[in-house]
Amino acid sequence: MKRLAAGIWRRLRGRAQWRILWLAHAKFVVGVTGVVRDDQGRVLLLRHRLWSPRHPWGLPTGCAAAGEAFPDTVVREVKEETGLDVEPGRLVRLNSGYRLRVEVAYEARLVGGELRIDPFEILEARWCTPDELPEGLQESHRELIHGEAVV
Template identity: 70%
Template structure:
């Protein structure tokens, strides 16, 4: 009886009201977007992040999507903000949920221009590295992405 009543009510509130109910009833997530930025020589761009753990400061450009932003454009914006470089997003290489309130998305990204000028608030250093000669202290999940493996 209760199930029928709920189903009937659900049909009556069709449209925007249903979306409001769903919004309140389900978990909310932040979406973190990472870019595996490569140049024409196959080198990968790594950033030494100011606010990351001291033993793991190196990683790929990352950031959070803002409301209404298409995810591939998030990494374009983040790379521009953090490094001044222009990039073009490519294929999706990682999608992971299961974090507390975060979903992680990763794209292959190609460097297409711009001049390297880091955002010194967030970034201490930016360098291009061969995938075979990475610095110590790279985030484990980022190492996997660099080498074409999706993080577990």
Template identity: 65%
Template structure:
């Protein structure tokens, strides 16, 4: 029986195989976070308008778009939320186990630009020394900044 199933699977070809896999497997959103640092080692934090009161400070974060690399997501989200250009660096976290979401975090280096916030999503953007992080910063982001991940 297994041999028959294997032969059938191989015979249907790649495109149909992908469609079948898509139907029967879980779908996830991918949240991508950028740990953006400047030349002095300060980290870029945003006060997010749509996050819960008292926990609004966090790193630039957004969801990957279909067909986009996660590194490109970091670049796009930082540009959309702050107007800044960044260069993605090392992958520092890949975490699953959420119901419908996977979390990815990359280090990122500030390249150029002046902060121009997207006032729909962001209330303010500031650079902080790792030793002087604001109250209301998400604990998971505090750990990412410290290099401890989750």
């Protein structure tokens, strides 16, 4: 049976193969997070309007657009949510353990801009040291801040 399937697969080629792969596999949203630090080692935290009231605090986060490189998503999301400019660094998390979402996180360094929060998504922005994190912080984001990453 496997031999027959392999023979059919080889004959299909190109577009038909991709179509079958697309239909047969799960579709994912890619959530991209930035662990943004300033020159003093403080991390940028946001109180998100659209998140659970029990855990509203977290890092800048958003969904990658189709065809967008994930480091570029960090730059775009931080700019949209805060007005700040960042330079993405190393990958610190890559996890597909969620139902239909892949989580990606990068370190990022503040390089400029002026803090202006997007009031639709963000209620408050705060620079915190890793020892002074607010109550209601997402646990997965606490792990990222403290370097307990999954790559």
